[in-house]
Amino acid sequence: MPRAMSEFVSLLAQRPELADRYAAFLASVQGHAAVPERLHALCRARIQQIHGVPPSGLDDATLSQLAVTDYSSFSRAETTALRVAEKMSLQYHGITDEEVEQVRREVGNDGCVALLTALSFYDVECRLQLTAEALDVD
């Protein structure tokens, strides 16, 4: 998975300074030590799937598992994060205190902040991409 670049960033190229700041922000989120890169990749791909945006950064087998929410082969931390990612896009008020507490137990306070921030911006990226496509912006 590209650590800081995405189609979202390429869309922001119309505002280069904003694009640079977004890239730096996303790099700080994805580079946070408490959250493994694979955790980001799994959650980002699942949020892309929910929005109907082509997922990236993972092999086909893993993407197939994500698409049917078969998390049986994933670690506890991955499953915990994916449960929150599932709700971030369309059911954000349905994220429970217990689910966030489980995330906090897995990755700590700093990792919880980093992961929740990442999930929300993966959702933002999809929304802007879909909006731009609908408006035929490139």
Next chain:
Amino acid sequence: MSTKPRVESALPGEAVSFATAMMHAPDILGRFGELYADFWQRGIISQEVKEMTRIRNARITDCGY
């Protein structure tokens, strides 16, 4: 929807808020601040329009901010 803070303040003695919770990851908070400042202070869309859309979005999503 949560009715209590889910992440405690990173600053001892200070109440939990968006900023004090985010201080668990100060680098992220700093980069977010730079991004947010650029968004608000630059570009051809007026701050009034940005604020209207922010409030509208907050109401639609039932966000306290």
